[in-house]
Amino acid sequence: MSIITTKNLSKEYSSKSFSKEKILALNNFSFEVESGEIFGILGPNGAGKTTLIKILLGITHRTKGEVKIFDNEINTEAYKMKVGYLPENHKFPNYLNGEQVMQFYGKMSGMSSADVRKKTDELLKLVDMEKWRKTKIKKYSKGMLQRLGLAQAMINDPELIFLDEPTDGVDPIGRKEIRDILEDLKERGKTIFLNSHLLSEVELICDRVAIMHKGSLVKSGRVDEITHISDNYIINCSDVSEVIMNKLMMNFKATILSINEFHFKTDNIDELNRLIDFMRQNNILIRGIQREKNTLENMFINLIGSQN
Amino acid sequence: MIFLTLVLSTFREAVAKKIFLGFFAISTLIILIFLFLINVESVEGMVDMMGAAGDEGIRKLVIGFEVAMIDISYLLIITFCLISVSSFIPSMLEKGNIDLLLSKPISRTNIILAKFTGGVMLVFFSLVYLIGFVWIILSSKSGFWHFPFLYTILWLTLSFAIIYSLIIFIGLVSQSTILSILVSFFLVFIVCPILYVREATIFSLVENNVVQFIINFFYYILPKPSDINKITTNIITGEEVSSYMPVFSSVLFMLAVLSASVFYFKKKDY
Ligand SMILES: Nc1ncnc2c1ncn2[C@@H]1O[C@H](COP(=O)(O)OP(=O)(O)OP(=O)(O)O)[C@@H](O)[C@H]1O
Ligand SMILES: [Mg+2]
Numbered sequence: 001m002s003i004i005t006t007k008n009l010s011k012e013y014s015s016k017s018f019s020k021e022k023i024l025a026l027n028n029f030s031f032e033v034e035s036g037e038i039f040g041i042l043g044p045n046g047a048g049k050t051t052l053i054k055i056l057l058g059i060t061h062r063t064k065g066e067v068k069i070f071d072n073e074i075n076t077e078a079y080k081m082k083v084g085y086l087p088e089n090h091k092f093p094n095y096l097n098g099e100q101v102m103q104f105y106g107k108m109s110g111m112s113s114a115d116v117r118k119k120t121d122e123l124l125k126l127v128d129m130e131k132w133r134k135t136k137i138k139k140y141s142k143g144m145l146q147r148l149g150l151a152q153a154m155i156n157d158p159e160l161i162f163l164d165e166p167t168d169g170v171d172p173i174g175r176k177e178i179r180d181i182l183e184d185l186k187e188r189g190k191t192i193f194l195n196s197h198l199l200s201e202v203e204l205i206c207d208r209v210a211i212m213h214k215g216s217l218v219k220s221g222r223v224d225e226i227t228h229i230s231d232n233y234i235i236n237c238s239d240v241s242e243v244i245m246n247k248l249m250m251n252f253k254a255t256i257l258s259i260n261e262f263h264f265k266t267d268n269i270d271e272l273n274r275l276i277d278f279m280r281q282n283n284i285l286i287r288g289i290q291r292e293k294n295t296l297e298n299m300f301i302n303l304i305g306s307q308n
Numbered sequence: 309m310i311f312l313t314l315v316l317s318t319f320r321e322a323v324a325k326k327i328f329l330g331f332f333a334i335s336t337l338i339i340l341i342f343l344f345l346i347n348v349e350s351v352e353g354m355v356d357m358m359g360a361a362g363d364e365g366i367r368k369l370v371i372g373f374e375v376a377m378i379d380i381s382y383l384l385i386i387t388f389c390l391i392s393v394s395s396f397i398p399s400m401l402e403k404g405n406i407d408l409l410l411s412k413p414i415s416r417t418n419i420i421l422a423k424f425t426g427g428v429m430l431v432f433f434s435l436v437y438l439i440g441f442v443w444i445i446l447s448s449k450s451g452f453w454h455f456p457f458l459y460t461i462l463w464l465t466l467s468f469a470i471i472y473s474l475i476i477f478i479g480l481v482s483q484s485t486i487l488s489i490l491v492s493f494f495l496v497f498i499v500c501p502i503l504y505v506r507e508a509t510i511f512s513l514v515e516n517n518v519v520q521f522i523i524n525f526f527y528y529i530l531p532k533p534s535d536i537n538k539i540t541t542n543i544i545t546g547e548e549v550s551s552y553m554p555v556f557s558s559v560l561f562m563l564a565v566l567s568a569s570v571f572y573f574k575k576k577d578y
Binding site: 057060061075088090093095096104108109110 | 309310313314317320321324399402403404405406407408409410411412413414415575577578
């Protein structure tokens with residue numbers, strides 16, 4: 001079942017005040033997000049990722065197109081009770097401490113004081129910010145603010161969470177922790193919609209992704225489909241003689257890269273083993289065999305490169 | 309509930325910005341001065357002397373103090389409170405803050421109204437503190453419990469609310485604290501006082517009907533805090549108030565500016 005559906009969503013910003021010139025931040029953008037999945041939007045700077053999230057939350061008004069989320073209109077209180085949001089570069093009132101930030105946004109989400117208190121304890125523990133709860137947030141580091149921001153986005157136990165660059169400024173261990181939190185949310189049936197630049201990360205966590213460029217959808221699909229494993233093997237070995245090199249090219253159609261590295265393409269595992277036997281018989285040491293993977297990053301760079 | 313949370317957050321913000329504390333410090337100082345004054349021999353002597361002239365004498369003395377307090381409070385409210393609330397809207401509109409606020413289950417209309425209510429309540433409570441204490445001190449010393457003085461709290465709050473509505477509008481459109489302060493000070497300290505005395509000053513110099521009409525036009529559409537202060541003084545001294553037009557037209561101005569703010573805020577992309 002799809003939770004978010006958009007049809008031909010477009011957004012024009014006027015580029016300057018008093019000017020007729022327009023920036024097309026979203027251009028006939030149609031996509032769907034399924035209930036219970038982690039959905040990632042990828043795209044270069046200025047692609048329109050943040051604009052898309054803001055339209056889905058009613059922060060920015062769409063120029064044209066249709067949006068359906070749950071069965072609510074965007075600008076209703078019933079809808080906003082069900083969502084959580086972590087804005088990019090969020091700025092909480094800096095005279096509050098961590099706990100007060102949670103309480104303020106919890107109450108702003110329509111929760112009772114008792115619920116807010118309970119959730120605050122639970123979430124600050126989850127994002128590992130418990131010992132900082134009484135510290136004014138102006139003393140927080142960037143990663144600490146981001147953790148608090150994530151906790152804030154979950155305060156009202158939302159069905160659907162929008163995260164704009166959730167791991168921005170967070171160290172590798174923190175990023176792993178955030179991924180675990182998101183996995184856990186997914187297990188509890190929540191839907192997560194996120195923007196990120198960190199492609200390796202999106203690859204690790206998202207079920208489906210959409211790649212956008214200049215406001216348009218370039219490609220979308222399951223991560224494992226987009227990053228399918230190829231049948232190309234990279235083989236590292238000890239230095240080989242010219243004779244052997246020729247045989248590798250003639251008999252096995254290998255692509256020689258250097259005196260100790262070559263590529264071998266096959267979809268038959270027996271072929272690969274025959275090659276290994278041949279190398280061993282000729283006293284060549286095999287240092288490593290690797291199956292090449294089409295990473296999201298390669299894919300992204302190729303796609304965006306071809307668009308420009 | 310959500311509305312109330314936002315109203316209360318404006319209190320917290322005002323306290324966090326130290327300017328508002330300045331208001332409390334000065335109010336407290338004024339209250340202490342009053343306490344000190346009424347225990348000084350010479351003032352006691354004055355009270356006794358006026359007392360000798362009968363109740364009427366004490367009455368005059370108390371009312372004299374009260375009228376002075378109106379001007380002092382007005383000046384304090386305009387400077388300290390106005391400056392401290394003028395950053396409410398620009399700081400709310402900062403990127404990363406407004407986005408999150410707009411994703412919460414509260415309508416844009418209510419966000420503006422909550423900010424407005426928060427600022428007005430802030431000033432109301434401040435005035436209750438300042439005027440209330442001064443009233444208690446004056447009354448307990450003189451034995452003359454002059455209740456009309458307490459209306460000053462409401463009148464000054466109203467004056468503030470009218471100017472605050474303009475601050476909200478300018479803050480929304482310009483997102484600039486400084487500009488909000490400058491425009492409101494220009495209005496309150498220059499334009500309004502001049503328009504208030506326009507008949508005695510400008511009109512005696514310029515007899516051109518068209519110019520007079522234009523100046524009158526501005527007088528009628530702009531808020532009239534000076535007239536409202538005069539009305540407040542009249543009420544306290546027991547003189548007759550000739551016309552409440554300045555109050556009604558100022559309130560109308562406030563409602564129009566608030567509606568414009570809500571309209572603008574609803575249309576805008578953040
Ligand atoms: N309020 C605004 N007024 C005018 N133009 C805007 C506004 N917000 C965004 N834009 C423009 O819309 C386009 C898309 O911006 P958006 O912030 O959605 O990009 P993004 O994909 O989130 O980029 P990034 O990865 O850098 O965060 C940009 O060209 C930007 O200049
Ligand atoms: Mg962005």
